[in-house]
Amino acid sequence: MAVQISISVQAEGFDPGAEYNRLRSENCSDGATAMFVGNVRDFSPDESGQHREVAVLELEHYPGMAESALSAIASQAAERWPLGRVRVIHRYGPLDAGEEIVFVGTTSAHRQAALDACAFIMDFLKSRAPFWKKEVGKGGEAGAWVEARSSDETALKKW
């Protein structure tokens, strides 16, 4: 049976509970569902170990390429593991502290496949999908672009 892959790049929020229900709807053959949700943190650790308060995160993306990069990553996961459904949502625009940024959900007959595929998609999304974060502080002061972390690039090596 073909894997069902669904990708959304959107400004609007999403409801992880509703996404779970959709992953499970008429899907009694997959006993395993793995999900990851990324939310805006209310602080950002800087190099000196200080915590800067973050009020708003501005998410910029490359329209068109964002969708195709996420589709390609989801397809790679589906080639590698026996998945039933894959759902990826990534938001853009201004997001308040606590809001959802990203959702990755996978279903499979095997728990290891669902969990590994979910982690794989998050790892590749972090380093290969064209989104960029800018932090705006509580006082509304000019934002700082989030620096890419070398640990994210390193994380790809295990796959």
Add this chain to the structure above:
Amino acid sequence: MAVQISISVQAEGFDPGAEYNRLRSENCSDGATAMFVGNVRDFSPDESGQHREVAVLELEHYPGMAESALSAIASQAAERWPLGRVRVIHRYGPLDAGEEIVFVGTTSAHRQAALDACAFIMDFLKSRAPFWKKEVGKGGEAGAWVEARSSDETALKKW
């Protein structure tokens, strides 16, 4: 800050969406939430590769030890990764095809920690928590106890 661990062993169903909301409630410091849900499949592959239809799964547990085993596994995860919250729910009693059996949710400031801890808890739960499954077929014929899989024991070695 101490990790918040919450364990439930219950006959009643649960709502993964509501569990997600609880994991996120007043929790802006953890940007990462990983979740796993296990559901009753409507078939069971037997040794010959045939698929037997399953109508009901009977979950037996060892009251008292079930809770303490899940608590011990969650605590081990919390010692090993920087987690904010850990939620584990495991049901017992008769469950229909499609119903939720188990929920594991973890939050962390780091996605890798949340995802690894979630996978770790599922792996140990599978081989160390006292629950047993018995399958009842569509015709209501006498159930067969699910055999433990050696792959579940093997899965522990990677931790």
Add this chain to the structure above:
Amino acid sequence: MIKVLFFASLREQLGCDGLEVPADQFASVSELRSQLEGKGDSWRTALSHAQLQVAVNQELASMDAAVHDGDEIAFFPPVTGG
């Protein structure tokens, strides 16, 4: 007294949820197991299962774990939850 419990397929094979035995007749889980095997053929067959698991006071233990008065000893097949 020692409280002994059986779960899942083992419980069904024995037709028994559990029983109580005097504490002074054995010092380890394996001695308790041997004594229970003496209760008849179905007991010997069921308890000789190579992958039989045991918990002492609700914690997984090995067959040579010590047994004391008041302990709760549970025998069961490999777990299959999740």
Add this chain to the structure above:
Amino acid sequence: MIKVLFFASLREQLGCDGLEVPADQFASVSELRSQLEGKGDSWRTALSHAQLQVAVNQELASMDAAVHDGDEIAFFPPVTGG
């Protein structure tokens, strides 16, 4: 013509979302990059970023990727989504 796009901190440094350039002046991404660096100091500084990324027609590419008429070339810093 070639459509050139800039994102995130690169876009801000250049004060430019994108531009169009004739296709016949370079054969590879690195030749395009060199030509853009000639537009002034801020361009030279921004485009010499060691970790500059490039996508050709919305797929990640290397700096020696070939460029053809009608291509969409995007330059950007390392991505930080998720």
